[in-house]
Amino acid sequence: MPSGPDALAEGAAPADFSWPVRVYWEDTDAGGVVFYANYLKFFERARTEWLRSRGPSQEALRQAGSGMFVVSETRVKYLQPAVLDDSLRVTVQLGEVGRASMAVFQQAWRGDTLLCEGHIRIGWVNRAADGSLRPARMPADLLAQLQAQPGAQNPAGHAPQ
Numbered sequence: 001m002p003s004g005p006d007a008l009a010e011g012a013a014p015a016d017f018s019w020p021v022r023v024y025w026e027d028t029d030a031g032g033v034v035f036y037a038n039y040l041k042f043f044e045r046a047r048t049e050w051l052r053s054r055g056p057s058q059e060a061l062r063q064a065g066s067g068m069f070v071v072s073e074t075r076v077k078y079l080q081p082a083v084l085d086d087s088l089r090v091t092v093q094l095g096e097v098g099r100a101s102m103a104v105f106q107q108a109w110r111g112d113t114l115l116c117e118g119h120i121r122i123g124w125v126n127r128a129a130d131g132s133l134r135p136a137r138m139p140a141d142l143l144a145q146l147q148a149q150p151g152a153q154n155p156a157g158h159a160p161q
Helices: 038-054 058-063 140-147
Strands: 017-022 068-078 087-097 101-110 113-127 133-135
Touching: 017 038, 038 058, 038 068, 038 087, 038 101, 038 113, 058 068, 087 140
Parallel strands: none
Antiparallel strands: 017 087, 068 113, 087 101, 101 113, 113 133
């Protein structure tokens, strides 16, 4: 069973993608450790680069008018602190993929030490004529790109055929 920064939770498949993050002064709080909300920023950066590595960038999708991803739910568990100048690796593992949303599992590692892990639900929205954002189905080509990647699962929890 994989362990260390290439695995997620116990029993999980190896991560699909990882992204390096350096801890700067702006990331720390008065106690000298990474402020808890900044792990969500680290996760966002890694997810953005993961998506870019799989196909079009989020900005290209938005400009094409085909819609965009929005975070609809987060669950984060903090295990160990990161401090100034730490070199981290943030992993991304695609979980369940539906027609209008997907689950992404992420972790922040310092070497072989797991610092933080999160479960992120991301929805797909289109901009309506009045400017509001409305849940929508992901374009078929984008959905196919996501499902073709290692670790993707369909809504029933099975790997795509």
